[in-house]
Amino acid sequence: MKKKLALLIILVxxxxxxxxxxxxxxxxxxxxxKDTKGVTTIKxxxxxxxxxxxxxxxxxxxxxxxxxxxxxxxxxxxHSSQLGNERDMIEALQLGTQQMALVSTAPLAGFTKQFLVxxxxxxxxxxxxxxxxxxxxxxxGVLKTLEAQGIIGxxxxxxxxxxxxxxxxxIQKPGDLDGLKIRLMENPIHMDTFKAMGxxxxxxxxxxxxxxxxxxxxDAQENPVPIIWTSRFYEVQKYCSLTGxxxxxxxxxxxxxxxxxxxxxxxxxxxxxxxxxxxYERQLLAQQNKDLIDKLKEKKMELLEVDKGxxxxxxxxxxxxxxPTIGKDLIQKVVDAQK
Numbered sequence: 001m002k003k004k005l006a007l008l009i010i011l012v013x014x015x016x017x018x019x020x021x022x023x024x025x026x027x028x029x030x031x032x033x034k035d036t037k038g039v040t041t042i043k044x045x046x047x048x049x050x051x052x053x054x055x056x057x058x059x060x061x062x063x064x065x066x067x068x069x070x071x072x073x074x075x076x077x078x079h080s081s082q083l084g085n086e087r088d089m090i091e092a093l094q095l096g097t098q099q100m101a102l103v104s105t106a107p108l109a110g111f112t113k114q115f116l117v118x119x120x121x122x123x124x125x126x127x128x129x130x131x132x133x134x135x136x137x138x139x140x141g142v143l144k145t146l147e148a149q150g151i152i153g154x155x156x157x158x159x160x161x162x163x164x165x166x167x168x169x170x171i172q173k174p175g176d177l178d179g180l181k182i183r184l185m186e187n188p189i190h191m192d193t194f195k196a197m198g199x200x201x202x203x204x205x206x207x208x209x210x211x212x213x214x215x216x217x218x219d220a221q222e223n224p225v226p227i228i229w230t231s232r233f234y235e236v237q238k239y240c241s242l243t244g245x246x247x248x249x250x251x252x253x254x255x256x257x258x259x260x261x262x263x264x265x266x267x268x269x270x271x272x273x274x275x276x277x278x279x280y281e282r283q284l285l286a287q288q289n290k291d292l293i294d295k296l297k298e299k300k301m302e303l304l305e306v307d308k309g310x311x312x313x314x315x316x317x318x319x320x321x322x323x324p325t326i327g328k329d330l331i332q333k334v335v336d337a338q339k
Contacts, residue, residue: 040262042075044100045083047206049230053288054102054250055079057157057281061252061273068269073262075100081207087186094150096257102157105249106187112145117326117334119189121315122308124247127286129338130158134249138333143251150256154274157281159224159248160289164241165233165301166220167213171241172306174198174314182220183209189322193245197314213237224248225296226288234299241304243311252278 034040042065046054055077062075083089083098086107092098108115117123124130133139134156143153164171164182171177178198184190186203194201202218212218213236221233228240252274259267297303323331 038072040073040266042073042099042258043078043083044075044102045078045081045089045098046102047081047086048079048227050079052079052226052230053281053284054157054159056284057277058102060280061277064273064276065269068273069266073266073269081205085205085207090151090253093253093255096150096255098255099258100252100254102250102252104159104185105251106185106190108146108251109187109189111149111151112142113325114142114145114330116189116322117142117330118249119187119246120319120322120326120331121189121193121245122312123331123334124161125338127158127160130247130249131282133334133337136337138330138337139249146253147256152254152256152259154252154254154271155278157250157252157278158285159250160226160285161244162222162224162246162248163228164220164222164243164245165228165237166239167216167237168219168239170239170302170304171220171243172304173310177220180220181218182222183212183218184222189318190246192321193315193318196318197311210236222246224285224289225292226285229288229292229296234296234301237301239302239304240296241306243306244308245311245315 044058044061046058048054058075058077062077065073065075083101084092086101086103087110089098089101090103090107090111093101105115105118109119118134124133139156143156146153164177166180166182168180169176171180174197177194179200180198181200181202182194183204184194184201185206191201191203199220204212204218209218209221210231210233213221213233221237222243222245223231223233228234228237254270259270262270293303319331
């Protein structure tokens, strides 16, 4: 009888433990990130290199958060697609399985169409104009559209103006792109922009790009100067044309599920740190844009200045094509805000 009773007690304990394990999913994601000492750990990922301003800016963000929260929130930075590509990370934020990510605006257009306005070719004339739009009412309004998708946009960092590199020939006018296989992000405006100039767009995850260029699967790619340098594209691309066709804003995002589970003082600290580190990251990028042109030339890459007029003319129909989707009023607001 005692043996039967002991077995029954053991069975009940096993069932209780199993049920407790199944019920673990009901915890808030914020609780799941805490250790036994009550320290919350944030995983923030991006797809670029360890020496890109993204990484350096996020490390600064981690320092500021640690200081502002008295060590109660720790930030771990994951670079080079260690947490997946940008779409993977955005979806992980929605699920609450990843806390933060620094991404480009291009894949966000698949979640809320208003982000498409920032991807129109030549919509931004310079950095000053971009900051006025992004840091102002328009940019903040677009970020708020993500909340319905389970994501909070903290602020916009940046990747800078994008330029075309290739291994085939100098690109100095739109016609030079004719028939060129170019890797692009999976974004409809990006694809249609280069189709309008005669190129053959090939959507591809960034983590696959260097090998594709090396193996001649694609002839060309387009990215800002710091990425061209930190990704060592000069090893597999001979020409770089300074087209500046897209400006790449980089929203710093946090999972709403996770963020809502934090106390108000920690939320405030993260928001403030995001802005302080944004300014630091932008300064780093500006300095690299100045310094890296000469370094690319030292690596025997040909840097080509171009007349942007013919390129702007070639892509006018892209603006007209996307006006019904984005909204004429929003496009005009972005243009007017830069004046």
